[in-house]
Ligand SMILES: [Zn+2]
């Protein structure tokens with residue numbers, strides 16, 4: 001299974017999992033044209049698009065996806081906060097229930113962010129095993145079993161953020177907001193340690209802050225901690241993810 005990263009930052013987020021037969025989209029923060037290009041214009045193979053929350057870097061193009069006949073799913077709270085003018089509306093999904101879309105089983109759970117009803121996903125497919133997807137959450141109250149791949153936010157480091165407040169790059173209010181809405185390197189480490197990583201192949205770090213992050217440091221530290229292959233999510237990259245390492 002291929003993972004195409006079409007955006008991963010506070011300006012736009014979109015991830016596409018796809019093989020020859022089917023595709024699943026996570027987040028609608030890039031145009032439908034970008035999605036079409038990533039799929040060589042075979043968008044009829046899309047089984048659905050899942051959105052974590054209403055912030056525009058994740059939901060800006062929901063209406064375009066709906067117009068292209070793609071089903072868009074999220075929590076009820078998120079959908080209530082996305083303005084859709086057309087007749088086709090996103091579908092509210094139940095959390096803590098496994099739902100099937102093509103060969104993908106999707107299970108949504110609560111995350112912790114400054115919006116109405118943010119969610120994360122466990123996505124299971126016979127080719128990839130169980131993938132954890134969690135972004136824009138300052139911590140995760142759940143732990144998960146049988147994970148084979150992890151896509152998770154690593155937005156900032158406490159020390160870089162504090163340094164930026166000291167030198168005036170980031171104001172105090174913004175520091176407060178970041179801490180109450182995004183995941184730090186330090187919290188990510190605790191989160192990973194709370195889960196069984198024995199079957200995990202890939203850890204993909206999402207939504208890094210330009211000012212308050214350091215991709216080399218984050219990659220190094222998470223590699224050292226976990227022994228897993230760590231990739232920094234960046235617009236335009238493609239990763240092969242499978243159930244087993246090879
Ligand atoms: Zn975001």
Ligand SMILES: [Zn+2]
Nearest residue numbers: 053055113136
């Ligand atoms: Zn957000």
